[in-house]
Amino acid sequence: MSDALYFEDFTIGRRFTTHGMTLTEADIIQFAQLYDPQPFHMDKVAAADSAYGTLIASGLHTFCVAIRMAVQENIFTAASMGSPGVDQMRWHQPVQPGDTLTTEIEVMDAAPSTSKPDRGRARMGYTVRNQHGDSVMTFTAWQILKRKPD
Numbered sequence: 001m002s003d004a005l006y007f008e009d010f011t012i013g014r015r016f017t018t019h020g021m022t023l024t025e026a027d028i029i030q031f032a033q034l035y036d037p038q039p040f041h042m043d044k045v046a047a048a049d050s051a052y053g054t055l056i057a058s059g060l061h062t063f064c065v066a067i068r069m070a071v072q073e074n075i076f077t078a079a080s081m082g083s084p085g086v087d088q089m090r091w092h093q094p095v096q097p098g099d100t101l102t103t104e105i106e107v108m109d110a111a112p113s114t115s116k117p118d119r120g121r122a123r124m125g126y127t128v129r130n131q132h133g134d135s136v137m138t139f140t141a142w143q144i145l146k147r148k149p150d
Contacts (some may be wrong), residue, residue: 004078007112007120007145016105018069020131023057025097031061056094057127062137063089066103075105081119081144089139093130100131108140112147120145 023045032041036058039046047055063086070076096099109123121144128137 005075006079006148007110007122010107010110010120010122010143010145012107012110014107016070016073016075017036017074018105020102021065021069022100023061023065023095023097025055028055028057028061028095028097031064032058038059052094054094054096054117056096056125057099059091059112059137062091062101062128063103063139065099066126066137066139069101069103070105076143076145079145079147081146084121084142084144085137086141089149091137092135095136097120099136101128101136103128117148119148129134 029042032038038058040052040056041047041048041058041061042055044055047053058114104127106125107122108125110120112120121142124141124143126137126139126141130136
């Protein structure tokens with residue numbers, strides 16, 4: 001996405017789809033070692049004996065990848081003022097080494113701030129999909145966005 005987007009561009013129903021990102025075994029293990037050191041995220045032998053039967057990515061890793069892809073698409077680059085929170089985070093199926101993820105984002109709600117006229121707030125619905133089109137994760141997130149400069 002090349003054009004700078006501001007609050008006014010986030011109309012209800014607008015959709016964005018990111019390019020894909022493939023998670024390697026090394027990516028999954030490294031993230032887990034740093035932030036979610038559960039055996040089925042870090043150890044192939046332990047993962048084989050787990051409920052999953054294989055190494056899987058941390059759900060937090062999947063979330064971080066979704067946000068990274070949105071940022072890399074420049075969806076929020078010009079206007080982002082951060083996020084006051086995430087709601088309804090759900091993991092639908094495990095992400096395995098070699099899976100290529102994409103993120104679909106839909107503007108669900110948007111309203112200008114009543115106390116700060118330079119910004120607005122939008123609620124976004126995120127769906128993270130694997131290369132088969134299966135939903136692996138969903139969540140909603142609020143984004144505070146600058147309004148267009150005069």
